[in-house]
Amino acid sequence: MMSSAEPAIAVTGLRVVRGAREVLHGLSFEVPKGQITGLLGPSGCGKTTLIRSIVGVQVVAGGEVTVLGRPAGSAELRRLIGYSTQNPAIYRDLSVMENLRYFAAVLGAPKTDPARVLREVGLEGHADQLGGTLSGGQLSRASLAVSLLGSPQLLVLDEPTVGLDPVLRKELWELFGGLAERGVTILVSSHVMDEAARCQRLIMLREGDILADDSPEGLRARTDTADLEQAFLRLIEERQPA
Amino acid sequence: MITLATARRILAQLRNDHRTVALMVLVPSLIMILLYYVIDNEPVFAQWAPALLSIFPFLVMFLVTSIATLRERTSGTLERLMASPLRQLDLLLGYGLAFGAAAVLQVALALTVSLTWLGLDLRGDLWALVLVALLNSLLGTALGLFCSAFARSEFQAVQFMPLVMVPQLLLGGIIVPRDQMATVLEWISNVLPMSYALEAMKLAVMSGDLGSDFWRDIAVVAGSVLLALVLGAATLKRRTP
Numbered sequence: 001m002m003s004s005a006e007p008a009i010a011v012t013g014l015r016v017v018r019g020a021r022e023v024l025h026g027l028s029f030e031v032p033k034g035q036i037t038g039l040l041g042p043s044g045c046g047k048t049t050l051i052r053s054i055v056g057v058q059v060v061a062g063g064e065v066t067v068l069g070r071p072a073g074s075a076e077l078r079r080l081i082g083y084s085t086q087n088p089a090i091y092r093d094l095s096v097m098e099n100l101r102y103f104a105a106v107l108g109a110p111k112t113d114p115a116r117v118l119r120e121v122g123l124e125g126h127a128d129q130l131g132g133t134l135s136g137g138q139l140s141r142a143s144l145a146v147s148l149l150g151s152p153q154l155l156v157l158d159e160p161t162v163g164l165d166p167v168l169r170k171e172l173w174e175l176f177g178g179l180a181e182r183g184v185t186i187l188v189s190s191h192v193m194d195e196a197a198r199c200q201r202l203i204m205l206r207e208g209d210i211l212a213d214d215s216p217e218g219l220r221a222r223t224d225t226a227d228l229e230q231a232f233l234r235l236i237e238e239r240q241p242a
Numbered sequence: 243m244i245t246l247a248t249a250r251r252i253l254a255q256l257r258n259d260h261r262t263v264a265l266m267v268l269v270p271s272l273i274m275i276l277l278y279y280v281i282d283n284e285p286v287f288a289q290w291a292p293a294l295l296s297i298f299p300f301l302v303m304f305l306v307t308s309i310a311t312l313r314e315r316t317s318g319t320l321e322r323l324m325a326s327p328l329r330q331l332d333l334l335l336g337y338g339l340a341f342g343a344a345a346v347l348q349v350a351l352a353l354t355v356s357l358t359w360l361g362l363d364l365r366g367d368l369w370a371l372v373l374v375a376l377l378n379s380l381l382g383t384a385l386g387l388f389c390s391a392f393a394r395s396e397f398q399a400v401q402f403m404p405l406v407m408v409p410q411l412l413l414g415g416i417i418v419p420r421d422q423m424a425t426v427l428e429w430i431s432n433v434l435p436m437s438y439a440l441e442a443m444k445l446a447v448m449s450g451d452l453g454s455d456f457w458r459d460i461a462v463v464a465g466s467v468l469l470a471l472v473l474g475a476a477t478l479k480r481r482t483p
Contacts, residue, residue: 018483055325059483073480078327089318093255102254105247106328130258146322 006069008033008154008185009054013063016049023049025208026063031187031201036180038199039189040232046208047189048086051158054187055083068154079107082152086159088143092132096123096142099131100149109150117145120175122168136163144172155179157188161195173198193229204232211235244328248336249343252310256344266306266344270298270352278360288448291362293416295352295371296443299345299379300436301407306344307337307386308399315390320478330475338383338471345379346372362447370446370456377463378439384470391477410436435466 009031016024023046031037039047052058053065056073065072068080090099100114118124121141126134134142144160155176161169173195176186180200188199196202197216204211204219212219212235216228223234256263274294281287314320323333349372356362364371385406393399413423413431420431431437442459445451 052321057321057325057481059481075327078325081325083322083325085318085321087318089322091251091255091319092317093258094251095258098251098254102247102251103322103326106244106323106326108327 005033007031008068009187010066011054011063014050014053014060014065015062016046016053016058017061018049022061023208024053027208027210028063029203029210029213031185031203033185034180034183035200036176036186036188036198037201037203038196039187039203039205040193040196040228041191041205041211043191045205047191047205048158050205051156051187051189055081055156079150080153082147082149082155084144084147084155084157084160086162088139090131090139090142090146093130095128095130096134096145097127099142100145103146104149107150113149113151117148120148121145122171137165137168140164141168141172153184155184155186155188157186159189159191161190161192169195193227193232196228202228204235206236211239244332245335245339248328248332249339252336252340253343255310256340262306263344266302267348267351270294270302270348271355273298274352274356274360284361287360288362290416291356291360292371292443292447293414293440295349295356295447296374296378296436296439297407297411298352299349299375300382300439301403302348303341303345303379303382304386304389304406305400305403307341307383308390308393308402309396311337311387311390312393312396312399321482324478324480330478331471333478334384334387334471334474337387338380341383342376342379345376349375349379364447365449366446366452370452371443373460374439374442374446374463377460377467380467381435381439381463381470384467384474387474388470388477391474410434413437414440416440435463438462438466 007030011030012028014024014027015022027050039050041047049058053060054067054072056077067077070077094102096118097114100117104113118127121144123138123141123145126138131139131142140160140162144157147155147157161172164172176188180186190196199216201215202219203213214222219228219231220226223231225231225234274291277290277294278287281290353371357364389402389406390399393402413427413434414436415431420428420437423431438459442456442463445456445459
């Protein structure tokens with residue numbers, strides 16, 4: 001589903017300074033509506049900082065971030081964005097269901113939502129299990145479930161598939177695909193290149209700069225490579241002065 | 243609405259942690275019993291009891307809140323909440339309500355034990371004592387939340403307890419009457435909320451004199467709770483570096 005009108009996210013000249021270091025050096029890009037956009041790059045390249053800036057929880061040094069037509073961090077956006085942090089943000093001393101019921105109440109989501117999102121991430125069998133007793137993969141799925149509450153228009157997911165087995169990863173990507181077909185915009189970060197192929201658009205980040213912003217096919221064609229790992233390396237080589 | 247959901251969530255977290263609940267509810271009563279047998283003199287015990295009854299709710303709620311909110315800060319749940327429609331005050335009042343309820347339970351047991359088994363003679367009204375204990379627990383909750391913003395780890399958070407607690411106890415008039423302290427110390431004592439909480443508790447338990455002094459003390463402690471809540475809210479930033 002291509003939506004031409006206004007983008008879901010528009011970033012211009014975004015600069016973020018953390019401590020004495022500039023982490024993002026004036027990024028500009030757009031994320032189209034109703035698509036899965038992958039945010040790729042090695043760990044430490046600024047993915048999480050960029051995601052936090054879009055969600056509106058990051059102190060920003062300069063530039064503009066517009067999300068669904070409003071400045072990032074606006075009060076109206078807080079119900080429209082589903083956000084999943086890199087570390088599973090789940091209360092370890094509550095059961096999965098208790099976690100979901102609480103966050104559903106905070107968002108004002110329907111009473112049926114906790115059961116729905118539990119099904120969507122395949123955790124039905126663990127509803128009454130305490131967060132602290134879940135495995136790493138189950139924890140990150142529980143955290144993902146929270147971000148699906150209230151049917152947000154934009155999903156911002158920071159490395160949601162870390163530590164999952166290939167079957168589960170495939171299922172989650174099918175879930176993302178289904179959501180995108182219903183018009184939900186998804187921005188998902190990953191450092192695993194093979195996941196990039198499942199995105200409709202890729203933004204490659206390295207050391208706080210955008211290396212590429214293209215479709216997977218476009219990237220492969222431009223760098224004349226078969227896989228995206230190679231494409232990434234080729235782009236880095238191009239950047240370096242010979 | 244969100245405030246109540248938050249209070250329910252915090253109580254559910256407590257419910258899932260039986261040992262913490264047991265420690266919270268039982269320890270104050272056990273210490274009252276220990277103190278009774280150590281002093282072994284009912285009139286002297288009656289002088290110490292009100293101080294302990296006002297210290298426990300503050301102490302325990304300060305500790306529990308500072309650790310609980312530090313966990314929210316480090317586990318990412320606070321970031322998730324700050325990206326949600328929840329307002330800072332929802333979280334603060336949620337903690338206040340939940341731990342206030344826990345404090346009532348704690349004081350109720352310690353008081354029952356003191357009034358029956360330990361033969362404590364309550365001259366004043368029961369509600370006055372519960373009011374002071376409740377305000378103390380809210381003060382502990384609000385200050386715990388505020389202090390957790392300055393701790394990077396649970397090790398540091400625990401160290402704030404003696405820092406906040408010991409000066410207030412030394413200067414609060416239970417060891418040396420406040421008007422017998424050096425002038426400078428008395429001034430400091432005048433701005434510490436615990437001085438007023440201890441005095442109010444003494445008035446409520448020992449003399450039954452709920453006159454203007456009692457209400458002035460209550461007003462000061464309530465004002466301190468509000469101030470601490472505002473300070474606590476100021477540490478909950480939507481955007482962090």
